[in-house]
Amino acid sequence: MSTNPRYKRVVLKVSGEALREPGSRDNISPQIVQSIASQIREVKELGVELAIVIGGGNIWRGLSASHRGMNRATADYMGMLATVINGLALMSALEDLGISVRVQTAIEMNNVAEPFILRRATRHLELGHVVIFVAGTGNPFFSTDTTAALRANEIGAEVILKATKVDGIYDRDPMLHKDAVRFDHITYGEALSRRLQVMDSTAFSLCMDNRMPIIVLDMNKPDNIRQAVLGAKVGTTVSD
Numbered sequence: 001m002s003t004n005p006r007y008k009r010v011v012l013k014v015s016g017e018a019l020r021e022p023g024s025r026d027n028i029s030p031q032i033v034q035s036i037a038s039q040i041r042e043v044k045e046l047g048v049e050l051a052i053v054i055g056g057g058n059i060w061r062g063l064s065a066s067h068r069g070m071n072r073a074t075a076d077y078m079g080m081l082a083t084v085i086n087g088l089a090l091m092s093a094l095e096d097l098g099i100s101v102r103v104q105t106a107i108e109m110n111n112v113a114e115p116f117i118l119r120r121a122t123r124h125l126e127l128g129h130v131v132i133f134v135a136g137t138g139n140p141f142f143s144t145d146t147t148a149a150l151r152a153n154e155i156g157a158e159v160i161l162k163a164t165k166v167d168g169i170y171d172r173d174p175m176l177h178k179d180a181v182r183f184d185h186i187t188y189g190e191a192l193s194r195r196l197q198v199m200d201s202t203a204f205s206l207c208m209d210n211r212m213p214i215i216v217l218d219m220n221k222p223d224n225i226r227q228a229v230l231g232a233k234v235g236t237t238v239s240d
Ligand code: UDP
Pocket: 014, 015, 016, 017, 054, 055, 056, 057, 058, 060, 061, 062, 063, 075, 076, 077, 078, 079, 080, 082, 083, 135, 136, 137, 138, 139, 140, 141, 142, 143, 144, 145, 146, 147
């Protein structure tokens, strides 16, 4: 396998859940964050420009709180703040590995992170810094998958790597059906017609309308993210 990356600029979406040790009461496992940071370092060593969008579902999800009676917009702002906590944890672990990081937030909080400024973000990437986008889009009723789709299009990334706990997209739920078949590749149209939940519908249409490829991969397999950046067949690619 060549060590020439297939992509020059990549958005990595890391869900909040990925930072939590299964079964643990702690929302964030420092060990898991460290292992994600080491995977990110390996990708950086390929010379790739890397932006990360971090979720917050390990701490708070606006929609589920609103189902339990909380005002949806307020609950969503709380969710966006949760992504800031996760982003700082990841920043710290990356810095411990000697990686230069800039955190940009969609909700201004100057003591904690830079505001999101597109041109500044792309300049950071050109200079080799990892950029972590936190606070989602800054708007309630959206998700961090939508943030990944939005930021990837804004910064001109070539692909979104959606790091999950499953190794791709299946025709049926692999937890329920032993004979579920995993796709190596699927078109946006097929994913829609088969009603496969790749991302929420807002995020998915942003990708489809702008022909932004998505690679869904299992981030618990060490080296998977790096392999995807190198162009190896990893997980499921969704594209035209
Ligand atoms: N959120 C939001 N607007 C955004 C991004 C996120 O309101 O642009 C809120 C929403 O409440 C969501 C929470 O932040 O439930 C955490 O984000 P998400 O559920 O996408 O995190 P993940 O599932 O990736 O951990």
